[in-house]
Amino acid sequence: MPIVSSSMPERLRDDLDTFAEEHGYTGRSEVIREACESLLDEYRETDYEGQRVLATVTAVFGYDEPEIERRMMDIRHEFDASIRSNSHNCLEDNAGCVEMFVLEAAYEDALRFIGTVRGADESVSVEYTMVPADVMSAEIGQQ
Known part of the structure; x- marks a missing residue:
């Protein structure tokens, strides 16, 4: 899997690490992947297309x-x-x-x-x- 780096404020990074630990993720990469998929799904074609x-x-x-x-x-x-x-x-x-x-x-x-x-x-x-x-x-x- 390719590696992608991202910049974010320290507070967000710390919150991300805490979230990953508290919710059983293997690390921040897994959380970021899931969040990206969710955001991209949000913008994919829906029933509202053209309305x-x-x-x-x-x-x-x-x-x-x-x-x-x-x-x-x-x-x-x-x-x-x-x-x-x-x-x-x-x-x-x-x-x-x-x-x-x-x-x-x-x-x-x-x-x-x-x-x-x-x-x-x-x-x-x-x-x-x-x-x-x-x-x-x-x-x-x-x-």
Whole structure:
């Protein structure tokens, strides 16, 4: 198997080693392989391919990080046509910031948006949900 090296903050490396030990992995390589497979599977063809989707995207990052906040603003402008709602909130005691987005977009554009937010900074944690937009239209029509 080829060897691939990766750079990461010490905290992440330490967390990775702890996770591997606590969950019975043979080492960090096994965890990284599984995480990479999971991420790549996420972007492979799905039932949403070619459809419009509604997505909620939550990004969490450190408090008072002007570069990340500036990058989030740039992303908002870049994807303005797809963003239906956006909010920025600071966590209690300035423990961090939460940027939330609601998108209505083609599935491929939503994935591109999520990848762009993930790429804003290595410290940004991103979670999302996605549903086909036509599901919402069908539910509204039934009422």
